Each structure stands twice: as structure tokens, then as C-alpha cells.
Amino acid sequence: MDVSEFHDHSQLYREIEIPFDFAEIFFSRTDTRGKIQSGNEVFQRISGYSWSELAGKPHNIIRHEGVPRAVFWLLWDRLKQGLQTGAYVKNKSKDGRFYWVYAIITPCEGGYLSVRIKPSSPIFGIVQAEYAALARMEIEEKLSPAESAARLMTRLSALGFETYDAFMATSLSAEFSLRDVNLQKQSRQTLALYGRLMPSAARLLTAAQQISEGYLTYRFVPLNLLVHAGQIGEAGAAIATISTNYNTLSEEIERGLDGFLQAARTVSHTISVGAFLLATSYVQREIACSFRDEVPIEGVDHATEKNFLDQQQSTYQAEALKSLTGIEDELKIFFQMVSEMKRLASGLAAIRIMGKVESGRLSVAVVNDLIMDLEAFQDIVQRGLADILQANDALRMDTSRLLEAYAAEDA
Ligand SMILES: Cc1cc2nc3c(=O)[nH]c(=O)nc-3n(C[C@H](O)[C@H](O)[C@H](O)COP(=O)(O)O)c2cc1C
Incomplete structure (x- = not known):
């Protein structure tokens, strides 16, 4: 990449992905409105913010515009019903670089806990393309988040996932199992058996x-x-x-x-x-x-x-x-x-x-x-x-x- 093509750092940085290991898991915990209450060192380090800059802030502090609004609409819709939710999320660090995670968010006492792993499965590739197309449509067609979420569900259904739960099950099992392979760990037989039950x-x-x-x-x-x-x-x-x-x-x-x-x-x-x-x-x-x-x-x-x-x-x-x-x-x-x-x-x-x-x-x-x-x-x-x-x-x-x-x- 020719750095001189970029007029300022933010434009250059937005093209750069922050590397992290499969072994690194990060978490953050929020209150019921999504304000950050705590987290771990990996979360803080990769975000690029100091802890004092993160504490008490809404989680959208690391929001990346590449993630369609549909994803967060679905996420909050489920969380408010008390349902655990999995989603691919692209985040932006303080210096403008990006990183992708597979986030598992669960209700906990006083709010929500998000635990994230590094994604790498073929489903991840498909989702990246779907997100990019949907984020464009949201702008071009001025879709409301609910309308956009309905489109996302239609696309997932065309990809063979009848419900968001079916999508979550297949995507998380795929990510977790492949992560085991990447970390040279023995893969879980239980997940392999669930992989047979689903079809x-x-x-x-x-x-x-x-x-x-x-x-x-x-x-x-x-x-x-x-x-x-x-x-x-x-x-x-x-x-x-x-x-x-x-x-x-x-x-x-x-x-x-x-x-x-x-x-x-x-x-x-x-x-x-x-x-x-x-x-x-x-x-x-x-x-x-x-x-x-x-x-x-x-x-x-x-x-x-x-x-x-x-x-x-x-x-x-x-x-x-x-x-x-x-x-x-x-x-x-x-x-x-x-x-x-x-x-x-x-x-x-x-x-x-x-x-x-x-x-x-x-x-x-x-x-x-x-x-x-x-x-x-x-x-x-x-x-x-x-x-x-x-x-x-x-x-x-x-x-x-x-x-x-x-x-x-x-x-
Ligand atoms: C526990 C928890 C973790 C979250 N993690 C992220 C995150 O990593 N990145 C992100 O953009 N939004 C995250 N969100 C969602 C944000 O609260 C917010 O809905 C999203 O950033 C969209 O913000 P916006 O509506 O202001 O665009 C999280 C929410 C909760 C409850």
C-alpha cells in the first residue's frame, strides 16, 4: 500500500486490521443500557482506549460503520427478551483501525456480558459480504433498522437458516470448532454431534x-x-x-x-x-x-x-x-x-x-x-x-x- 496516497492517518488506518490471536478471548460487561461496566485486558488493549476512557461509556464507542444497523436492532430485540445472542461484529479502535469478532452476548445480573472470539469460518466470509451489501442498502434506500433486520432475516433464510437461532447455532459451532483446529486443540465431540443433529x-x-x-x-x-x-x-x-x-x-x-x-x-x-x-x-x-x-x-x-x-x-x-x-x-x-x-x-x-x-x-x-x-x-x-x-x-x-x-x- 502506498502511504502517500492517503491524506491523513485516519484514512490510512481505517484500511488496517488489528491483529490478534485465536487464543485471545475478550470480554466486556455492560449495564442494561449498554454502558461499559468492566472488561478485560485484551478488550481494553485492542480497543486502543485507556480504561478511564471506556468505563461508563456506551458500547457504541467502538462501533464501526461497516456493521448494518440491522445487526444491533436484532441484538437488542433479543436481549430485551432475555435471549442470548451471537453475532459477527466489526469494531473500530481509537486510532481508526478495525477488527472482527464473533460476539456472544448473554443477560447477566444488572446488564449483559459479551465474550468474543476471533472468527475464521467460511460463514464469516459470507457474512462479511452480506453486511457490506446491507450497510449500503440501509443508506441508499434509507431503510429503518427494523426493515433492514427483516432483509437480513430473508437473506439468512435464503442461505438455509430458517431462524436467527439456527444461524447462531451453526455459526458459533463453526467458529468455535475451527478455533480449536487453529489452536491445535482436540475438537469437541459434543459439537460435532450437534453438527449432525442440526441437518x-x-x-x-x-x-x-x-x-x-x-x-x-x-x-x-x-x-x-x-x-x-x-x-x-x-x-x-x-x-x-x-x-x-x-x-x-x-x-x-x-x-x-x-x-x-x-x-x-x-x-x-x-x-x-x-x-x-x-x-x-x-x-x-x-x-x-x-x-x-x-x-x-x-x-x-x-x-x-x-x-x-x-x-x-x-x-x-x-x-x-x-x-x-x-x-x-x-x-x-x-x-x-x-x-x-x-x-x-x-x-x-x-x-x-x-x-x-x-x-x-x-x-x-x-x-x-x-x-x-x-x-x-x-x-x-x-x-x-x-x-x-x-x-x-x-x-x-x-x-x-x-x-x-x-x-x-x-x-
Ligand atoms: C454487552 C454488549 C456488548 C456490545 N458490544 C458491542 C461492540 O463490541 N461493538 C458495537 O459496535 N456495539 C456493541 N454493542 C451494541 C451497542 O450497545 C450499540 O447498540 C451499537 O454499537 C450500535 O450503536 P448505535 O445505535 O449508536 O449506532 C454491545 C451491546 C452490549 C449490550
């Missing part, structure tokens, strides 16, 4: 959604069938009975579908939250340990902060375990619903056979078509349930392996 849960949800969409597509078949059976007269009596039975069954399916979909979403959500909480508890454990040996900074009460970090890490360790055991319970509830669906599906299969026989006998084109629709729906249900059963088996097996791996870690 299985997504499969479960997709299959449940396909059944639900199939129902919507074919929901008028029984009524049509009944109308046409009526037009045929006496010969259509059997088809009329078939369509009435089919209707009763599909109404039962419809009544069950909402709960069924909801249970699949809950399984998927519990897995995402569990993965994020577990990685959070690992990062918090690490900072709680490393802080003990850190050089105290003037103005920060080392003993009080140490207690804070210990407390926070034990709270989140307990939360992580609660989510983990919760997965098994959610799976049980979902499986009960699958069994009910299976019962209804076998009813459909029986009606399908009767319908086929009758339509063959009658040989009326429109009835044949409607029976084919009935068959198509039954196929969707059958295929969806087969997929769900496979995903369910994988989930159950990986969940019990995960519980074992977790117990072995603690032993």
Missing part, C-alpha cells in the same frame, strides 16, 4: 412441511369426488362412501397437522438453542479460566469480575444441559404424533386400494383422475413419514451419543 432436524421439519403442503394441495379432492359420485347415480354409491371416509380421515389429518408441524419446529429449535448454549458455555468457561491469570487492569475489580464470569459460566453450563436433555423429551412428543400420523396414513392406504378398485370398475375419467389425486396425496404422506422415521432414528441415536459424550467430558 437431521432440518430434514424432519422439511418432511413435516411437505405433508402439510400436500394436504393443502389435495384438500378439495374428497368433495369433488363426492360431487361426481352423485352425478353418476346408483353406480357411484361406493365412490361416495369412499370419498366420505377419505374426507373424515383427511379432516383428522388436518386437525393433527398444526401440532405435528409445531412439534417438528420445537425439536429443531431446541437443537439449535442447545448447540449455541453448549458452545457459549465452553467459551465462557475458557474466559473464566484465562481471566484468573490475566494482568489486572486499573479500574476493574478483578475479584468481582472473576465471580461474575464464574457465575455466568455455571448458569450457561446448566442451561446447556437443560436444552440437551430437553431434546430427548421433545423427540418423544414428536414421535407420539408420528405414530398417530402413521395410523391415519394406513387408513388412507386402505381407502386408496378401495378407490382404485372402484374407479377401475366404473371407468369414469374424472373419477379416475380424482382417485389418482388421492393416491398422490397418500404417496406424499407415506414418503414424508418414511423420511421422518429415518430422521427420527438418527436424531435419537445421535442425541444419546451426545449425552454420553457430554457426560464423559465432565467426568
Whole structure:
């Protein structure tokens, strides 16, 4: 870079990234409005400010304009609901240089705690490009933070993350696992197993959604069938009975579908939250340990902060375990619903056979078509349930392996 091209230092510095190690974790603690209450040496050093310049200041003192407002809107929206939040954040140091972190922010007594690690995963590269595009759009289209947050969610959904929790789970697991590799540490089997659970849960949800969409597509078949059976007269009596039975069954399916979909979403959500909480508890454990040996900074009460970090890490360790055991319970509830669906599906299969026989006998084109629709729906249900059963088996097996791996870690 030719330094003479720059007229002043601030322009030159804004292009420069502050280096720091994967081993360096930083934290800061704020009050409920985001005013800095404490932090560690790494946080203070990389920010470039003295502690007296940081203490009591709003956290936007290190805000970088490259981060879309959407990110902070989402962050505060979640924090106010008491939800832990993970986000990629670009910060600006006092001299104008920048650095990227993956921040994990959790509610704590009297405010919030943010613990940050160095990101390096492929998701980080994607997010950098997304942030740059969104920050530009916010200015060009004068988007409100809420509108911009909605766009960010649409983009995340296009990238395969149905919810922000799913994005947080995948991104933090990726960052933490890759950091282990970079630090030549043994990677955590628990996180690897969560990495297997997440796609299985997504499969479960997709299959449940396909059944639900199939129902919507074919929901008028029984009524049509009944109308046409009526037009045929006496010969259509059997088809009329078939369509009435089919209707009763599909109404039962419809009544069950909402709960069924909801249970699949809950399984998927519990897995995402569990993965994020577990990685959070690992990062918090690490900072709680490393802080003990850190050089105290003037103005920060080392003993009080140490207690804070210990407390926070034990709270989140307990939360992580609660989510983990919760997965098994959610799976049980979902499986009960699958069994009910299976019962209804076998009813459909029986009606399908009767319908086929009758339509063959009658040989009326429109009835044949409607029976084919009935068959198509039954196929969707059958295929969806087969997929769900496979995903369910994988989930159950990986969940019990995960519980074992977790117990072995603690032993
Ligand atoms: C615990 C905690 C840590 C935060 N850390 C940062 C940070 O590192 N960088 C940042 O820009 N904002 C951080 N924020 C968010 C800021 O409070 C603020 O919302 C953000 O800088 C946007 O400021 P603005 O609305 O004035 O542009 C943090 C908030 C909390 C509660």
C-alpha cells in the first residue's frame, strides 16, 4: 500500500486490521443500557482506549460503520427478551483501525456480558459480504433498522437458516470448532454431534412441511369426488362412501397437522438453542479460566469480575444441559404424533386400494383422475413419514451419543 496516497492517518488506518490471536478471548460487561461496566485486558488493549476512557461509556464507542444497523436492532430485540445472542461484529479502535469478532452476548445480573472470539469460518466470509451489501442498502434506500433486520432475516433464510437461532447455532459451532483446529486443540465431540443433529432436524421439519403442503394441495379432492359420485347415480354409491371416509380421515389429518408441524419446529429449535448454549458455555468457561491469570487492569475489580464470569459460566453450563436433555423429551412428543400420523396414513392406504378398485370398475375419467389425486396425496404422506422415521432414528441415536459424550467430558 502506498502511504502517500492517503491524506491523513485516519484514512490510512481505517484500511488496517488489528491483529490478534485465536487464543485471545475478550470480554466486556455492560449495564442494561449498554454502558461499559468492566472488561478485560485484551478488550481494553485492542480497543486502543485507556480504561478511564471506556468505563461508563456506551458500547457504541467502538462501533464501526461497516456493521448494518440491522445487526444491533436484532441484538437488542433479543436481549430485551432475555435471549442470548451471537453475532459477527466489526469494531473500530481509537486510532481508526478495525477488527472482527464473533460476539456472544448473554443477560447477566444488572446488564449483559459479551465474550468474543476471533472468527475464521467460511460463514464469516459470507457474512462479511452480506453486511457490506446491507450497510449500503440501509443508506441508499434509507431503510429503518427494523426493515433492514427483516432483509437480513430473508437473506439468512435464503442461505438455509430458517431462524436467527439456527444461524447462531451453526455459526458459533463453526467458529468455535475451527478455533480449536487453529489452536491445535482436540475438537469437541459434543459439537460435532450437534453438527449432525442440526441437518437431521432440518430434514424432519422439511418432511413435516411437505405433508402439510400436500394436504393443502389435495384438500378439495374428497368433495369433488363426492360431487361426481352423485352425478353418476346408483353406480357411484361406493365412490361416495369412499370419498366420505377419505374426507373424515383427511379432516383428522388436518386437525393433527398444526401440532405435528409445531412439534417438528420445537425439536429443531431446541437443537439449535442447545448447540449455541453448549458452545457459549465452553467459551465462557475458557474466559473464566484465562481471566484468573490475566494482568489486572486499573479500574476493574478483578475479584468481582472473576465471580461474575464464574457465575455466568455455571448458569450457561446448566442451561446447556437443560436444552440437551430437553431434546430427548421433545423427540418423544414428536414421535407420539408420528405414530398417530402413521395410523391415519394406513387408513388412507386402505381407502386408496378401495378407490382404485372402484374407479377401475366404473371407468369414469374424472373419477379416475380424482382417485389418482388421492393416491398422490397418500404417496406424499407415506414418503414424508418414511423420511421422518429415518430422521427420527438418527436424531435419537445421535442425541444419546451426545449425552454420553457430554457426560464423559465432565467426568
Ligand atoms: C454487552 C454488549 C456488548 C456490545 N458490544 C458491542 C461492540 O463490541 N461493538 C458495537 O459496535 N456495539 C456493541 N454493542 C451494541 C451497542 O450497545 C450499540 O447498540 C451499537 O454499537 C450500535 O450503536 P448505535 O445505535 O449508536 O449506532 C454491545 C451491546 C452490549 C449490550
